[in-house]
Amino acid sequence: MTEPADARDEGSEGAVFADATVVGGSGDVMIEVFGVDKFFGDFQALKGIDLSVGRQEVIVVIGPSGSGKSTLIRCINRLEKHDHGSIVVDGVELSDDIRAIQAIRRETGMVFQSFNLFPHLTVLDNITLAPRQVRKMPRQEAEALAMELLARVRIPEQARKHPGQLSGGQQQRVAIARALAMQPKVMLFDEPTSALDPEMINEVLDVMKELAREGMTMIVVTHEMGFAREVADRVVFMAEGQIVEVGTPEHFFTRPAEERTKLFLSQIL
Amino acid sequence: MSTAPMSPATWVRHNLFRNRRDAITTVIAAVVVGWVVFQTLRFVFGTARWEVVRANLTLFLVGRYPADEQWRIVAVLIAAAAVAGLVTGVLTKRRRRAAIADDAPLPPLPFARRLGLIGARYWPALVLLLVLLLLARTSTPWVVAGAVIVAAVVGRLVGGALPPKVGIVLYALPVVLPFVALPFLTGPLGWDDWGGMMLTILLATVSMIACFPLGLLLALGRRSTLPALRGLSIGVIEFFRGVPLVALVLMSDVGLGFFFPRDALPGRVVRVTIAFTIFTAAYVAEIVRGGLQSVPRGQTEAAQALGLPPVRMMALVVLPQALRNVIPALVGQFISLFKDTTLVFIIGFLDVLSVADNVIQQPDFRGQGLFAESLVFAAALFWVGAYTLSRESQRIERRLGVGSR
Numbered sequence: 076m077t078e079p080a081d082a083r084d085e086g087s088e089g090a091v092f093a094d095a096t097v098v099g100g101s102g103d104v105m106i107e108v109f110g111v112d113k114f115f116g117d118f119q120a121l122k123g124i125d126l127s128v129g130r131q132e133v134i135v136v137i138g139p140s141g142s143g144k145s146t147l148i149r150c151i152n153r154l155e156k157h158d159h160g161s162i163v164v165d166g167v168e169l170s171d172d173i174r175a176i177q178a179i180r181r182e183t184g185m186v187f188q189s190f191n192l193f194p195h196l197t198v199l200d201n202i203t204l205a206p207r208q209v210r211k212m213p214r215q216e217a218e219a220l221a222m223e224l225l226a227r228v229r230i231p232e233q234a235r236k237h238p239g240q241l242s243g244g245q246q247q248r249v250a251i252a253r254a255l256a257m258q259p260k261v262m263l264f265d266e267p268t269s270a271l272d273p274e275m276i277n278e279v280l281d282v283m284k285e286l287a288r289e290g291m292t293m294i295v296v297t298h299e300m301g302f303a304r305e306v307a308d309r310v311v312f313m314a315e316g317q318i319v320e321v322g323t324p325e326h327f328f329t330r331p332a333e334e335r336t337k338l339f340l341s342q343i344l
Numbered sequence: 345m346s347t348a349p350m351s352p353a354t355w356v357r358h359n360l361f362r363n364r365r366d367a368i369t370t371v372i373a374a375v376v377v378g379w380v381v382f383q384t385l386r387f388v389f390g391t392a393r394w395e396v397v398r399a400n401l402t403l404f405l406v407g408r409y410p411a412d413e414q415w416r417i418v419a420v421l422i423a424a425a426a427v428a429g430l431v432t433g434v435l436t437k438r439r440r441r442a443a444i445a446d447d448a449p450l451p452p453l454p455f456a457r458r459l460g461l462i463g464a465r466y467w468p469a470l471v472l473l474l475v476l477l478l479l480a481r482t483s484t485p486w487v488v489a490g491a492v493i494v495a496a497v498v499g500r501l502v503g504g505a506l507p508p509k510v511g512i513v514l515y516a517l518p519v520v521l522p523f524v525a526l527p528f529l530t531g532p533l534g535w536d537d538w539g540g541m542m543l544t545i546l547l548a549t550v551s552m553i554a555c556f557p558l559g560l561l562l563a564l565g566r567r568s569t570l571p572a573l574r575g576l577s578i579g580v581i582e583f584f585r586g587v588p589l590v591a592l593v594l595m596s597d598v599g600l601g602f603f604f605p606r607d608a609l610p611g612r613v614v615r616v617t618i619a620f621t622i623f624t625a626a627y628v629a630e631i632v633r634g635g636l637q638s639v640p641r642g643q644t645e646a647a648q649a650l651g652l653p654p655v656r657m658m659a660l661v662v663l664p665q666a667l668r669n670v671i672p673a674l675v676g677q678f679i680s681l682f683k684d685t686t687l688v689f690i691i692g693f694l695d696v697l698s699v700a701d702n703v704i705q706q707p708d709f710r711g712q713g714l715f716a717e718s719l720v721f722a723a724a725l726f727w728v729g730a731y732t733l734s735r736e737s738q739r740i741e742r743r744l745g746v747g748s749r
Contacts (some may be wrong), residue, residue, distance in 0.1 A: 194665065205651060205652060257651065
């Protein structure tokens, strides 16, 4: 919001961040992930992840399936509990303390691959539920906010429908509006376009691009390389639970350093 | 199904006589159905001697409740009708408001059309009422039926006129009323004096209303992370599902006296109602648990990601979906409970079925083989209740299913 995205990219043009804890964006740190391990039984999904995300920075996480991308962002809002290390979001450290968890969840919006809209509620009620219940916003105010957000994701006319009556692309845009209704400081996107028909992918990506342009701090797990190239401040490549390489899109798509990154990119591009 | 309108002849050819096999099936089915319908009609309007029912109508309806005190039951009926009307009025108004908020106002229907809809909805009960009134020998039942209907209509109108905020208080009424009003209304007589259809309705209604919240709590308890709560819930559910209902009914009546001082125990009807309630609650708990499991994990994750605290997540996101998924199973359980109340005959209560069994032993009717008449009548009473429950559940399902996946 403070500066246009173009200005932000300047200076970091072509730079290589060997260390994932060097922060882009506006400078101060929004999310700090340090030494995080995550086990599912004997399987180690995350191995010593270090990552810092600056305020207003857009991070795109790519990597083969099973590499721990989703697990990483699910740890950030405690949908998964990390086993070692620390995660700090906007100055609050995640712990078993339910108040810390709730505080972080209030500031963190999440968009899922499978939308996860509430099928028994109308679009409007989906969006107003959390502001009214968690933020104690009066109904009228919440509905005005919801209509504003629906206009932003370009489907205000669907407010009274149920999710089941919408297309996949529309549902995902409602899901984005629902997350934004809590006025979060961070948005986490877990493969938001992977469940969509090809012709609907762009309508969702456009909304996300706009959000990035407005200065939202975002971590996006995706396979959309075009989006990564256009919007990301930094791209994080993960494999087998580790961060293999971090860099600007320019670095990533022209001269990646690591063999595994090259192999992955050659497979998907 | 073809959408184009068909002439009756085309419809018949298309649906009943499309080919040789269809034609044979149609003919055989028609013969069977025709024969059954003919025999039934001949019995009902011809050979059956309904005198046994006619003479014992009061016994069928209220058991041996003393004639001087029957006004109390009438008062209960009127109060229940008024409350039902009131709740319907409030709910209808609320639904209209919601529809207006959703920019899809429900057009007000003309009075005749509304009567028609009510008729289509409750025709079995209305037909039964008419039969009862025609069987009656005095004019009292007509007055009672009239008063009950008037009470329901007045309640409905008052409910529709109340300001919407009163709604919450109203939810408590049907729950509180039986506990406050009934003992007062029953006066010197207790619930133990109830009999006939009224006893069946009393047992079934109270158990149904009470078993649902209990079952819900047991289901949530069984999914709790607190070991003590989970253990208690599992214990209650598995014990009461594992014991025959007959055993529980007997236990409630005679068995409890061995464990507790008799004076400390509530009356027999209350005890057996509790037995029905807990027994059904155990089944309801498992049905609800199944419903909870049918809600995808993504739903709870989305609610958590939005920062909804656990209780609100359960109440606003998970339970509404879980319950919608299990309405058919729940209603099946309720219908089952309704019919299982007949088991009280083994502890000597005079419910509808016991009455049906007893009246054919009366001096006037003994040895005349009138089983069919009295059993068909009792069965008809049960069928009307069960069918109405089933129809209402389908209505609820349709209403909740709007715009669902």
